[in-house]
Amino acid sequence: MTVTNALIACPECDTLLALKNVAIRHQALCPRCGVVLYQPRNKSIIYTLSLSMTGLILLFPANFLPLLSIKLLGNSQEGTLWSGVIGLFQEGLWSVAVLVLLSSIVFPTIIIVLSFLISVHLYWRRSHQHLAVWMRCLQHLEEWAMLEVYMLGIIVACVKLADTTELKFGLGLYAFVSLLVINALLTQNVDNHLFWQHITKLRTHDPIS
């Protein structure tokens, strides 16, 4: 490796440190501010690849099958991930609708697609001119995908509805919970440091980019 340098700087307190090898299941902490500098992951690339493939499959049932249905005085109503967005939009709260759309549907989807694209390229050691851009997007979007918060929202909504209506969980809810677990595992398994190292390596070996 030619570009990789042995120095790292703490992102939170700017302390300059020499990079040492960290064993799997260990963390490197900043001696000054205590932030986790580096936490290597076991088989990060292949895990990311398989997790993102599972995620790609789960995206469809989680998005389009009903999550919940309620029954009240003979009337019943089903709700999918999309119907909340549509409902808010119809009531004129388009900004809230867009926010819910982004954080519960668009960003989680992009994260899975990007993780898939990046890990496919890294696994087969293929270079791509947008690899670095994808990786940067992935790092920024992690915070804005809020499936686990949405799940908590579903639970609170269920509690509110439980005493007045008849609630039924749909197949979509199971797919949604699996998607949420996959997404959480993905963010945990992507080893940013390792990925950037590989991206650098591919770039220097590739005369085109």
Place this chain on the structure above:
Amino acid sequence: MTPSPSALSQGLLHCHECGYVASISLVNKPCPVCQSHLHTRIPHSLQRTTAYLLSSYILYVPANIFPIMNVTQMGVTEEHTILGGILSLIESDMLPIALLVMVASILVPLLKLIGITLLLLNVQLRWQRNARLWTKLYRAICFVGRWSMLDIFMISILVALVDLGSVSKVIAGPAATAFAAVVVLTMIAAKSFDPRLIWDNQSPRKSRP
């Protein structure tokens, strides 16, 4: 404690995106690894954080006084503010859920606003003590930010499910937009704050003019 050199004092800078450590002469130029713009610190961090913070303070008021949702049941329409929703949960003996909603939609936004204000004061007034603790506060603020979206997601689910004409209907209120804006703005404020500014104050007093 022995003073550890900061990257800046050694004439080095750290890429915010990929962690590459580069010479300070590359400032404002694209990073050799990921092509993002290199900076020693997040540009205009304090000004941007202050602007986002002030906007969220202003929006925090309508978010709490206007109704966040209107619930119609059997022809009777009730307006719920954020606090009203929690009180009705307590009345129906669902204390744990009420506590959860209270933490997510009242305590967390309020503590975030206060926390970011304190961080800004810390940097502006050069408080030199307990930098490690302040960094922890910053990390906590970044971590809890997204959980305030709970209320917004819950409303979007209720809006989608409870739409049974005059029998039962939930309509999102104007406070939903304001509250969503507070959550997003405080998240962006936390992201634009550069925690390294806390540590830059740690340098000996005599070096300051």
